[in-house]
Amino acid sequence: MKLTTAAKKMIGKLPKTVLAVVCILGIILAGCGSQADPPPPVDEVGLELVAEGLTAPVALAELPDGSGRLFIIDQTGLIRIVTSDGTLLEEPFLDLRDQMVSLNEGYDERGLLGLAFHPNYAKNGRFFVYYSAPLRSDAPDNFNHTSILSEFQVSEDNTNKANPASEQIVMQIDQPQSNHNGATLAFGPEDDYLYISLGDGGAGDDMGTGHVEDWYDANAGGNGQDITQNLLGSILRIDVDSGDPYGIPPGNPFVDGPGLDEIWAYGLRNPYRFSFDMGGSNALYAADVGQEFWEEVNIVTKGGNYGWNVKEGTHCFDAENPTQVPENCPDTVGEGHPRAGDPLTDPVIEYANTKNPEDGLGLSVIGGHVYRGSLLPRLDGRYIFGDWSTSFGSPDGSIFVANARETGLWELNKLRIANSPDGELHRFVLGFGQDADGEVYVLTKDNTGPAGNTGKVFKLIKPKQGNP
Numbered sequence: 001m002k003l004t005t006a007a008k009k010m011i012g013k014l015p016k017t018v019l020a021v022v023c024i025l026g027i028i029l030a031g032c033g034s035q036a037d038p039p040p041p042v043d044e045v046g047l048e049l050v051a052e053g054l055t056a057p058v059a060l061a062e063l064p065d066g067s068g069r070l071f072i073i074d075q076t077g078l079i080r081i082v083t084s085d086g087t088l089l090e091e092p093f094l095d096l097r098d099q100m101v102s103l104n105e106g107y108d109e110r111g112l113l114g115l116a117f118h119p120n121y122a123k124n125g126r127f128f129v130y131y132s133a134p135l136r137s138d139a140p141d142n143f144n145h146t147s148i149l150s151e152f153q154v155s156e157d158n159t160n161k162a163n164p165a166s167e168q169i170v171m172q173i174d175q176p177q178s179n180h181n182g183a184t185l186a187f188g189p190e191d192d193y194l195y196i197s198l199g200d201g202g203a204g205d206d207m208g209t210g211h212v213e214d215w216y217d218a219n220a221g222g223n224g225q226d227i228t229q230n231l232l233g234s235i236l237r238i239d240v241d242s243g244d245p246y247g248i249p250p251g252n253p254f255v256d257g258p259g260l261d262e263i264w265a266y267g268l269r270n271p272y273r274f275s276f277d278m279g280g281s282n283a284l285y286a287a288d289v290g291q292e293f294w295e296e297v298n299i300v301t302k303g304g305n306y307g308w309n310v311k312e313g314t315h316c317f318d319a320e321n322p323t324q325v326p327e328n329c330p331d332t333v334g335e336g337h338p339r340a341g342d343p344l345t346d347p348v349i350e351y352a353n354t355k356n357p358e359d360g361l362g363l364s365v366i367g368g369h370v371y372r373g374s375l376l377p378r379l380d381g382r383y384i385f386g387d388w389s390t391s392f393g394s395p396d397g398s399i400f401v402a403n404a405r406e407t408g409l410w411e412l413n414k415l416r417i418a419n420s421p422d423g424e425l426h427r428f429v430l431g432f433g434q435d436a437d438g439e440v441y442v443l444t445k446d447n448t449g450p451a452g453n454t455g456k457v458f459k460l461i462k463p464k465q466g467n468p
Contacts, residue, residue, distance in 0.1 A: 026097060037060035044416040044423075045376060045399070047458040050441060051088045054080065054455030059184075059273075060097075060433025062139045063114055065122040068157075070435065072443070072457060075111035075450045076103065077131065081160055082457075094129070094152065094162040094425030098134065102147050105451035107392075110145060113183030118240070125154035127162070128170070128194060128240065129334040132342030139174040142209055147173040147181060148426065151240065171238075173231060177202025177212020180270040180289075184367075187380045189282045193237050193249050197286065199270035200224045200233035205291060205319040205371050206269065206309040215337035216310050216330070219319035220277035225269050227259040233263050233308065235271060235300055237264040248316050253303030257425045267305040267344065269312075273367030273431055274300070278368070278438055280381065287385060288347070292322045293356040295365035296347035297385065297402070305333060307344040314346045314409075349383070349410050354390050361414070362387025364397055371401075372438030375461050376467050384415075384460070386429040395446050418463030427456070 012323045051057070056075035063069045068084030077097035081089045096112055103111055114130030119128060128151050153166035175181065181198030187194055200223040201210045207221035212229045214222025224233035239247035248261040255261050274286035284300040294313035298306050311317055316329035320341035333342045368385030383402045390396045399415040414421035427444035434440050439459060446454035 023188065023464075028067075031386070043401075043413050043420050044463045045379075046418045046461045046463045047420075047442070048461045049456060050086070051080070051082050051457040052455070052457050053088070053453050054350075054445075054454060054457070056109075056111070056430060056445055056450040057113060057455045057457055058431045060114060060431070060441050060443060060457060061117065062433075062435040063121065064117050064119065064436070065159075066372075068436075069160075070433070071117075072433075073112055073115050074455065075113065075430075077112045077165040079129075079162070081229060089160060092159070093160060094164065096129070096131050096412070099131065099133055103450045104417050106449045107448055109179045109181055110451055113181060114185035114196075114356075116185035116187055119229075121154075126240075127152055127154070128185055130185055130196070132175075132181065135174070136172060140176070140210070143176045144173050144178045144202070145175050147175055147183070147198075149173075149185070164406060170240065171196075173198060174210075175201060176208075179203070181295040182268075182271050184271070184274045185416075186274065186276060187419075188237070188284075189276050189278070189378070192241075192251070194240050194246075195264065195274070195284070196235065196238070197268070197274050198232050198234055198269040200268065200308065201230075201274070205322055206233070207319055215334045215340070218326075218462065219309050219317070221319060222309060224269060225305070225310065225333075225337070227254060227263055227266055228445065229345050231260060231262060233268050234263045234266040235268065235274065235284075236262040238262055251302070254338075263304060264302060264307065265300045265304040265306050267310075268298075269308040272364075275369045275432075275434070276366060276436070277370040278372040283370075285370065285383060285385075287365045289351055289364045291317070293325070293352060293360075295351055295353050295362070295387065297349035297367065297383070298345065298347045301345075303339075304345050305339065305342050307346070311344055311346075312372075321457070347409075348404070349385075351410060351412060354385075361400075362386040362390050362396075363392075366431060368432035369434040369440050371440055372434075373440065375439060376439065385432065386442065389428050392448055393425075395426055395428045397425050397427055397444065399425065399442060401430070430455075 040357035050227050059073040070082040072080045078092040079094040110132035112131045116128045118126040119194040133148045149171040151168045155161040157164045179202040183464040184197045199205045211221035214225035270289040271286045277283045286300045287297045316326040352358045354360045366386045371379040386399045402410040431443040
């Protein structure tokens with residue numbers, strides 16, 4: 001029942017005792033709800049502590065078996081479980097620390113970075129992880145490490161423990177540098193194929209050791225624009241239910257022509273975090289960390305090219321002079337590339353970072369999720385994501401919400417933290433997670449590197465009246 005403004009004013013003047021009787025009788029329910037519990041503003045959320053004492057929580061997922069358990073990936077090599085009653089189990093589900101590179105305590109982008117449960121996990125107990133291992137013997141000598149995509153099985157006699165001896169290596173990607181590892185894993189909600197994000201190989205400007213030449217002569221290097229020589233700077237799609245060690249989905253864009261068969265989309269710098277919308281059209285949202293001035297979020301589609309390093313966001317990019325923005329650059333892939341003529345697709349969300357002369361919002365975009373929960377109905381269908389921090393010097397991360405416009409870049413707002421005295425988070429943002437109900441979690445810590453025990457996970461909830 002829709003109430004007029006006059007009716008709402010009349011309801012507001014009723015004595016509380018009369019209003020209570022009216023509510024019980026169900027005469028004007030809409031008026032009762034707004035009178036008793038006014039909705040919070042769209043730019044404010046509360047945070048509820050879910051887990052603490054972690055080192056560097058980078059991702060979270062709910063187990064698809066109906067148990068309500070949340071699995072937290074700690075960059076240091078551990079997967080921890082939060083039970084349905086909110087208990088963080090002391091014993092890890094999986095410990096990969098002995099198989100990883102040694103991490104730099106001050107700052108490091110390597111580690112245990114990705115986790116995905118097979119869609120039929122409740123029956124087959126299969127799950128997949130992405131971690132940084134020491135450089136394999138047949139990799140180039142001047143490379144930094146090897147990224148490993150592996151399959152594991154849950155233990156037969158304890159559902160809170162993985163079987164570490166069950167590891168089957170699915171894919172190995174030699175990484176020329178320590179940074180830009182991408183590393184999100186997710187199964188497509190419509191096809192059950194495994195999607196994997198890979199950065200451009202690291203260093204800066206998509207140049208240097210391990211960065212191949214591409215079609216755009218104005219910029220040296222170009223793993224982001226390459227689809228034939230390596231998998232870096234791309235989002236991959238593979239079939240883990242066929243092949244040895246995996247199969248290629250027949251619908252992948254380059255299967256019947258030039259290009260590596262695993263690639264689903266390319267032209268990316270460091271798609272550290274991506275996610276599928278649980279509702280709507282199940283769109284794939286990939287946040288791509290910027291180089292100099294701009295952070296971006298893309299909606300990724302089959303065969304799409306998202307511009308790096310020809311463009312940074314919607315802006316032209318000069319690899320030799322990265323702080324000087326060229327006036328002109330191509331809008332399509334040029335000659336000399338197997339996909340000549342394809343558009344360079346611009347992001348749907350863009351904002352200036354703190355290196356930008358326009359005074360940006362943060363240093364590194366952290367991808368999140370489209371909200372599909374019930375606790376924050378005003379955010380339904382909107383994309384929640386964040387930024388790591390405004391600087392290395394102090395924890396000052398942010399949580400944002402974006403809403404599509406009919407045309408152009410999306411509307412972007414910063415979410416105020418209701419239970420913070422000044423509305424700020426005051427923590428580094430490492431990642432986001434989403435449970436089976438569509439509720440969203442933010443993963444944080446107080447220091448820059450994978451050390452200490454300041455890591456915390458919070459659930460986004462409705463702001464409570466009276467919070468400080």
